[in-house]
Amino acid sequence: MASVTAEPMVQRVLWLRRLVYAFVWVDVLVLTPWVRDHGHVPRDLYRPLLLERVLHLPAPTPRLVGVVLVALLASSAVAAVGRAPRLAGVAVFALYLEWMFIAFSYGKVDHDRFTFLVALAVLPTVDHLRRDTAVFAVRAVQVAAVLTYLLSVYAKHRFGGGLETWLDSTTLLRAVVRRGTFIGDVLAHQPWMLHVAQYLVVGMEMASPLLLVPGRVGKAMLAAVVAFHLATFATVTILFLPHVVCLTAFLPLEKIELGPFRMRRRGATVPEGVV
């Protein structure tokens, strides 16, 4: 039987694993039910992405989507409870990537999955007896989250005709017009606030490496980032939830004490099945 140590970073990875794999169920069944519909979309509208073409992956059909769905849910359930973490984890990574190909091959690619995919890729590499592997996994997820913000600044520069142009553009106003909530509609009548918000967004994104700083600075940055995601949801109902789940890698999850998941004393070794 595999064993785990009570080392905080190992404990954090165990919590991250529970959260990430359980989230696969929420994502597939609740948040993005439209992915399943793609099995019924005519093949004429299928636009395979580069990796799908290179790997010669088949076009989605109702049967393929059904098989991937069941296999993904089953493997993530196994991985979430910590059984066969390597095998189940690798299966979840491969199946979730295929699920993303099914999702994004019809004319629109979402950009909130990078950190989540990194988490799925590194979680199976963790050896519960080796602290360094847990540290690597947590840091990889954290760096991926920071990159998502930081590199999106460059994308604004590249696709927005220069960062200065983007900052003074009406991108947020148009987003609100297209899919605004009642809060967004109020802001649409105060366009200067959305204009200022564009500066704040870029400021937050450029400051995002501060997330990696220990102590108060990192915590304050995390609060700013969470505020950004809440504001985005409140105004245009967009919530980058797979990414937000990964932000828990910045939290001291190892301090969670919850019945059977109670943290063991530092240095103690307990059988995996008991944790």
Next chain:
Amino acid sequence: MKLRLTVGALALAAVLAGTLWGQDDDFPVGPFRMYATSAKPTGTVRIAELWGVRPDGTRVLLQAHDVGLRRAELEGQLPRFRKDPSLLAALATPAYVEIRLEERERRIVDRRVQPHQKRILVASWHR
């Protein structure tokens, strides 16, 4: 650990290259271009809508779940529908005699959203 660091470095290089030169097609290492385009203070916002027309002429706004495609996906493939309206047939159900892909246009003048809006036909398909 050496292997982990090597794979990590390669993944980092891929995502940096994707940001610098890539496109959405390169998922999962394409550029993070959500809301990255710029729009002038005065211009038009276009929102794609898919309508089904019943035999009695009533129009029904079709939702993503009805046709299996999200609005952003319709918009992503808009030029294809414009060029070949018969693609819309693939989205039809027996309840409708006509499928209309329209764009709702909203004017913005000097950051002010204008009250009026109009609809423009992009492509249509008749049974």
